[in-house]
Amino acid sequence: MRELLLCPPDYYGIEYEINPWMSRLRGTEAAVAQQQWKNLHGTLSKLDCKIHLVKAQPKLPDMVFTANAGLAVGKKFIPSNFRHKERAGEAPHFARWMEEHGYEIAWLPNDFYFEGEGDALFGDDALFCGYKFRSDIKSHRAVADMLGCLVISVELVDPRFYHLDTCFCPLRDGAAVWFPAAFDEYGQRAIRQHVTELIDVEPEEAVHFSCNAVVLDRDIVLPEGAPQLVATLQERGYRCHELPMSEFLKAGGACKCLTMFLPQRESVKS
């Protein structure tokens, strides 16, 4: 059984703009957001997941996106150092919760930006890490030192896909779903060299955050709006659970952003 960390959207809303998706003018509908989040919670619960909840905090609307809390491997937790001051206040709440739940906290130096699982995803034995918009490449090196694993650093070039988990999603069979145009040429080559099989997402589906999916063995929970990708995944034998995520897309997030694995990996191969 996989364990996941979620945070209810009690204080969720667009209170600032730190990515191209956010617009304070447009705002979100709280009731719809609540319903969509409950829907996700319910779907994941039914898929044999143990779900933990961290208490939402006022004035921290993005705390709902727990993937950015940090990165958990085994019983070690590396908390995020958020690039934007608007989100920096989330870090101590997440760290405290993790500590209370038996995790050893490994802090990065203050000047290394790192946004957790949002920019760090294991594919096979390598940890793929995105950099430029949110995380620094310097933090990747430090994470590699802390975990003792191979880190593949890839540059993100499209501000709409500002976190790695918005454009890259490793699957359980060694393949990965990705939106290639979100990476620079070298990042694309590095990914191609380290992933056995890649499933390209079309631009019109990528903008629905189709890559922002929670992969649970043969089940994949992803935002609705990607019929081509769903068909491809089903052909490969995956069960796809498509959920409406419109209210969270307004903040540049979807299923994966709302979920953190506890832990993402039990151990790493050095």
Add this chain to the structure above:
Amino acid sequence: MFSETIELRGHIIDSLILPKVLDQILTRGANFKIGEIKIGEKRADQSFARIEVSAETSEALDELILRLRQHGAEVVERVNVQLAPAPADGVFPDDFYVTTNQQTFVRLNGKEIEVQPAMMDSAIALDRNKRCARAVKFFDVKKGDEIVVGHQGIRVVPVQRATSHADIFQFINTSIAADEPKSAVIRELGRELRRARNAKGKIAVVAGPAVVRTGAGEHLERLIQLRYLDLLFAGNAFAVYDIERALFGTSLGVHPDRALGKGGHENHLRAINVVRKAGGVAAAVEKKILMSGIMHACVRHKVDIVLTGSIRDEGPLPGVTTDVIEAQKIMREKLADVTHVLLLGTVQHSLAVAAMLAPSVRTVCVDIDESAVKRAIEHQPLQSLGLVTDVEPFLRELVDSLASRANEIENRNGKA
């Protein structure tokens, strides 16, 4: 060239960060030199590279480094130069840095400043307010001037061998011995001088008395008439020999056609007297007293002449600079935009001039004494050519090759 050293660490090979950084350096017109590289052996091992990045301007380098930092490049902090005040006028502090003639930079507050001009055997004076660094000689320094001491914070950039086109300076940078053939090299030198003249280069000749005494004076005259000379450096004696030859047919009393000429050594002194009476070389030419010879040709063709004195001089002729420090200053000033220098049959004068040249100046030294040639060209190891030979056949062949080419062009134009 301005440069910084950067370091990359991490999984820079698997992530293709190293090739990306190197490509970005090149695509932005800069260059790199990998100083050290360590590749991780095991899968999880991180790699390391230390890379020197250089760009044409300080601004271009800053912009490039800013981009490379995004990819994890860390700039290796370099230390600043050490400075000490000059204890008195004309005195450098102990342990002052002695320059070479290569392009040199000093680092102050993290930024590099180029030392101007590139002049060997000098000290470096730094003006913090104007952010400029000057190569200075003893006479240039005033009490309290900040002078670079020690060796830290100094970067010397050796001149790169030319790769744009093959020429004699690219392949030959040692001397050609007395028993080796020279004609092909001399003809190629002729082509080089022609290219220099067409490209508005500036050609200087440093000539010793041997030029006149071996009978090569008439070839040098022709070189001037063909407009291949912009600047002539010589001693008082050279000018006197030339004028004596023009006035009396002898040099130091010796007639090239007869064992001894009429008047013997007296002619030397009489020649000086004639010029002194006329009021100088140019005046003697104007008054039609001096009607031929190298000095005459220089005045007629407006070649800049710098005559300097020595302890053995008679006279001297009017216009000779006898204060050696003053003479050095004048020569250095005149050499500032010179592109080609011929050092002909003079040891002391050649060595003095060679020490004043920027490393980019193409230098040819011709002397019968092999050690004199070697000493003169060692300052310009990549841009110099030495020929161990009597100066007369060298100049004759060089001028013949230039004149025949000039005739060819004239004939072709005439026929057209």
